[in-house]
Amino acid sequence: MLRIYNTLSNTEEEFRPIEEGVVRFYACGPTVYNYAHIGNFRTFVFQDLLRRYLRYSGYQVLHVMNITDVDDKTIQNARAQGMSLRDYTTRYTEAFLEDSRTLRIAPPDVMPRATDHIPEMVALILILEEKGYTYRKDGSVYFNIARFDGYGKLSKTDFSGAQAGASVDTDKYDKANARDFVLWKARKEGEDFWETELGPGRPGWHIECSAMSMKYLGETFDIHCGGIDLVFPHHENEIAQSECATGRPFARYWVHPEFLIVEGEKMSKSLGNFLTLRDLTAQGYAPEAIRYLLLSVHYRKQLNFTMDGLHQAAAAIDRLEDFLLRAREKASDEAPTPEFKAEAAAARVRFREAMDSDINTSAALAALFDFVRAANQRDSRGALTGGDARLAIAFLEEVDGVFNILRGRPEILDEEIARQIEARQEARRRRDFAEADRIRDQLLAEGIQLEDTREGVRWKRSAGAPPVK
RNA sequence: GGCGCCGUACCCAAGUGGCUAAGGGAGAGGUCUGCAAAACCUCGAUUCAGCGGUUCGAGUCCGCUCGGCGCCUCCA
Numbered sequence: 001m002l003r004i005y006n007t008l009s010n011t012e013e014e015f016r017p018i019e020e021g022v023v024r025f026y027a028c029g030p031t032v033y034n035y036a037h038i039g040n041f042r043t044f045v046f047q048d049l050l051r052r053y054l055r056y057s058g059y060q061v062l063h064v065m066n067i068t069d070v071d072d073k074t075i076q077n078a079r080a081q082g083m084s085l086r087d088y089t090t091r092y093t094e095a096f097l098e099d100s101r102t103l104r105i106a107p108p109d110v111m112p113r114a115t116d117h118i119p120e121m122v123a124l125i126l127i128l129e130e131k132g133y134t135y136r137k138d139g140s141v142y143f144n145i146a147r148f149d150g151y152g153k154l155s156k157t158d159f160s161g162a163q164a165g166a167s168v169d170t171d172k173y174d175k176a177n178a179r180d181f182v183l184w185k186a187r188k189e190g191e192d193f194w195e196t197e198l199g200p201g202r203p204g205w206h207i208e209c210s211a212m213s214m215k216y217l218g219e220t221f222d223i224h225c226g227g228i229d230l231v232f233p234h235h236e237n238e239i240a241q242s243e244c245a246t247g248r249p250f251a252r253y254w255v256h257p258e259f260l261i262v263e264g265e266k267m268s269k270s271l272g273n274f275l276t277l278r279d280l281t282a283q284g285y286a287p288e289a290i291r292y293l294l295l296s297v298h299y300r301k302q303l304n305f306t307m308d309g310l311h312q313a314a315a316a317i318d319r320l321e322d323f324l325l326r327a328r329e330k331a332s333d334e335a336p337t338p339e340f341k342a343e344a345a346a347a348r349v350r351f352r353e354a355m356d357s358d359i360n361t362s363a364a365l366a367a368l369f370d371f372v373r374a375a376n377q378r379d380s381r382g383a384l385t386g387g388d389a390r391l392a393i394a395f396l397e398e399v400d401g402v403f404n405i406l407r408g409r410p411e412i413l414d415e416e417i418a419r420q421i422e423a424r425q426e427a428r429r430r431r432d433f434a435e436a437d438r439i440r441d442q443l444l445a446e447g448i449q450l451e452d453t454r455e456g457v458r459w460k461r462s463a464g465a466p467p468v469k
Numbered sequence: 470g471g472c473g474c475c476g477u478a479c480c481c482a483a484g485u486g487g488c489u490a491a492g493g494g495a496g497a498g499g500u501c502u503g504c505a506a507a508a509c510c511u512c513g514a515u516u517c518a519g520c521g522g523u524u525c526g527a528g529u530c531c532g533c534u535c536g537g538c539g540c541c542u543c544c545a
Contacts (some may be wrong), residue, residue, distance in 0.1 A: 028545075036545085043545040071543060157472090157541095181543090205543045227545030234543075258474080259539065266539075296493080297482070302474070302538065304481085312481060312494040319493075322508065354483090362483045366492035373492095373510095380500085380509055433503055444506085451507050460507090 002057060002356050005300060007231060007254040008154055012358050015253065017222045022060045024217040025051060026251065027108065028209065028226030028234070029065040032092035033073040038275040038290070038305060039260040039267055041103060043227045045294045046257045046359075048105040050225065052402045053355050064216045065108035066209060067093055069115050070202055075191055085192045086115070099277045102287045103294075104404045110216050114208040121203045121211040122196045124245055125183045133244045139186030139199050145179050148240045154254060155232035181237050183207050206237040213251070214242060224251030228258050257299040263306050275305070289314035292405045295361050316365075317405055320396065323372050324406065325460055326379070327393050332386025340378065340388040344395050347371035351399055361403075368399055413459065417448055421457060424450070 002015040017023045027047045030036050036044075047065070054061045068074075069089035078088035097107070114121075125141055128134050133147045145151045184207075187193040187200035194202060213221065219242070226235065235254065242250040259266075262273040280290055293313040297303040336344075347367050354363035375392045378384040384392075400406045413421075424439040440450050443459075451458045 030545080031543085040545045046545095068543095073543085229540070229544060232541080257545075259545075261538070264537080268544095293481090300474090301482090304538090306481085308494090309481060315495090316493050326508080360483070362492070366483065369492055376509060428503080431503070436503090437505080440506085449507065452502065453508080454501075458508090 002054075003358055004253060004255060005358050006252075007256050008252075010156070013253070017059065018220065018252070021058070022062065023054050023223065024221035025054070025061055025063045025223045025225070026209070026213040026217055026221060027063065027065040028224075028230055029067050029108075029111070030096050031068040031071055031073065032089045032096060033071070033077050034092060035276045035278060036096050036099060037267065038262070038277060038280065038294075040227075041099070041277060041290075042260045042294045042303060042305075043225075043257045044100065044105055045103055045291055046299045047225050048103075048404075049295055049361070049402065050223075050255070050359060051106070052404065053359065056402050057352075062110075062217065063108040064110045064112065064213060066212050067096075067111060067113045068205070068208065069093065069113050070192065071205055079190070089113075089115075102277060102281065103291050104287065112212045112216065114203065114212070117208065117212050117215065118194050118196065118203065120215055121207045122184075122198055124207060124211050124214075124241065125198060127245045128183065128241065131244065134183060139201060140182055141184040141198055142180045143183050143237070143240060143244075145177060145181075145240060148244055150243060151240050152236065154236050154239055157232065157236075179233075181206060181233060183241070206234055207241060209234070210238050210242040210245070210250075213238075214246070219246040219248045219250075221251055223253045223255055225255040225257075228256040231256055258302050260294075260303045260305050262304075264304055280310075285310050286314055286317075288317055288405050288407065292317055292403075295403060295405070296365060298362060299359060316369075319369070320372060320406060322460070323376065324393060324396060325458065327375070327389040327396075329455070329458070330379075330384065330386055330389035331393055332390065334385060334387040336387035336391040337383075337385055340375075340384070340391060343374050344371065344391055347374075347395065348398075355402070364399075365403075368396070371395065417443065417446070417459075421450065421459060425457060 003012045004015050005012045027044075030040060030044075047063075051061050051063050067089075070085065074089055075085060078085045081088060083091075093113070100107070125134070128143065129141065134141050134143055136142070182204040184198045185201050185204060187202075192202060193200045213224070224235065224238075231254075239250050261267060262275055265273060267274055277287075277290070281287060289310050290313075293305065293309050294303070296313065296316075347370065350367035350370075351364050354360045354367060357363070371392075375384060375388070378388065396406070420439055420443060424436045424443075427433075427435040427439065443450060447461055449460050451460070
C-alpha cells in the first residue's frame with residue numbers, strides 16, 4: 001500500500017482514497033503567461049509519475065489540472081503584446097501542452113481554464129458572503145481569515161495573535177487585515193473584467209482552484225498536489241474558502257514537490273540561469289534524459305539541475321536501452337527459467353516497495369538497474385534464455401509504464417544506412433579496415449552507432465545527450 | 470530578523486537505530502574485437518561535514534559549530 005507524506009499532518013500516511021479503487025486528484029497547473037520553465041516541469045512531471053503509479057497500483061484516477069489564465073501577469077503581458085487575454089493565454093496554454101507532450105506527460109482527464117468558470121467562482125463567493133466570511137471594500141470582496149479557526153493548519157502558522165500590522169503587502173487593494181485575501185477584485189481601468197452579481201471585476205487567484213476542484217471532484221477529494229511554494233498562501237487560502245463554504249474537509253492528502261535549483265543557484269532571470277524546456281531541447285538534450293533527471297531525485301528534496309546531471313541521466317537511460325536492444329534480439333516464446341522468473345518477481349516487489357514508500361524513485365530505479373545487471377550476468381555466462389529475455393523486456397516495459405523514460409520500439413533502419421552498413425561488412429570481409437572504419441565514422445556522424453558482435457553487426461541511435469563541447 | 474531543508478565515494482543519489490553503507494555516472498582493470506569505439510564483467514566509501522551526547526548499538530536520535538540552499542512578495 002502506498003504511503004505518502006501529507007503536508008497537512010507533516011507525516012507519511014497510508015493512502016486510502018474516499019471511494020475504494022478511485023482516486024480524485026487535483027493538480028495545480030500553470031499560469032499561462034509565458035513558457036513554463038524546467039522548475040515548473042519538475043512538479044508537473046512528478047504529478048504525471050504519481051498519477052501513473054496510482055494507475056499502476058490498480059486505482060482508477062480522475063486527474064484534474066487547472067489552467068490559470070487570468071492574473072496580473074497574464075493581463076499585463078497580453079496588453080504588452082496587444083493581444084486579447086484569451087488569445088494570449090491560449091497561445092501559452094498550447095505551448096504548455098506541447099512541452100508536456102515533449103516530456104511525455106499524459107494530459108489530465110479534465111483541464112479547466114479559470115476564465116471558463118467565472119460563474120462557479122461567483123457562486124462560491126456568494127455562499128461565503130451569505131455565511132458571513134467576507135466583507136466588501138471598494139467593490140472588492142475579501143475573505144476574513146479571523147472567521148476561520150482552521151486558518152494556518154496547512155502551513156503550520158499561527159495567525160491568531162496580534163495581526164502583524166507592520167509588514168505585508170499593500171497590494172493595491174485595501175484589506176482590513178493584512179493576511180485577508182481577495183476573492184473578487186473590483187474592476188480596474190484598462191483591465192479585463194466580468195460583469196457579475198458581485199459587480200464588475202475579476203476573480204482572485206485562489207478561488208479558481210476551489211471552484212474548479214470541487215466542481216469536478218466533489219467537495220472533498222483525495223489528493224491535492226502543487227509546488228512547495230504554494231503551501232502558503234495559495235493552498236492555505238483554498239482550504240479556508242472551500243471548507244467555510246461547504247463545512248466539509250477539502251482535500252485529504254496534500255502533496256508538495258520541492259523546488260529545483262539550477263547549477264546550485266535559484267533559477268531566476270537576473271542570474272541568467274532561467275531554463276525553459278525549449279532551451280534544453282534546442283541544445284540537443286533528449287527529453288527522456290530531462291524527464292529522467294527530474295524524476296531521479298526524491299520529490300521532497302531540492303533538485304540541483306545541472307548539465308552534467310543531464311549527461312549522467314542520458315547515460316543511465318542508455319544502459320537500459322542497450323540492454324533492451326540485446327534482449328530483443330534474443331527474445332523468444334519459450335518459457336522463462338524458474339530462477340529468472342523469481343528474479344523478476346523479486347525486482348517487482350522491490351520496485352513497488354520503493355514506490356510505496358512516499359514515491360522513492362531513486363530506490364525504485366536501483367531495483368530496476370539491479371535487475372538489469374542480474375540479467376546481464378546471466379547473459380554473459382550464456383544462461384539467459386529467449387524466454388528470459390522476453391520476460392526481462394516485459395518487466396522493463398512494465399516499470400516504464402510508470403517512469404516513461406524509454407524510447408520504445410526500435411526504429412526501422414533507413415535503406416541508405418542499411419546499404420552502408422552492408423558495404424562496411426563487405427569491406428571488413430576484404431580486410432579493408434581503412435574503408436570499414438571510414439564508413440563507421442561517417443555513420444557515427446549521422447548519429448548511427450555500430451557495434452560488432454559475435455552474432456554480427458548491430459546498430460543504434462547514438463546517445464541522446466548532445467556531443468561534448 | 471523569523472521559519473524550514475540539506476551536507477553520504479571524483480560527480481549525482483538512496484538509506485532515518487542493528488546483516489559486509491543501494492543504484493547511476495565518471496575512472497581503473499579484464500572479456501570480446503582486425504582495431505578503436507560500443508557492449509558486458511569486476512573493482513570502488515573500515516566510512517556518512519566537524520565536535521560532543523543518548524544507547525548494548527547511530528549515517529540514522531539530541532545539542533553545538535561550520536558550510537550550502539530555500540521560504541517568509543498572486544513564483545511549481
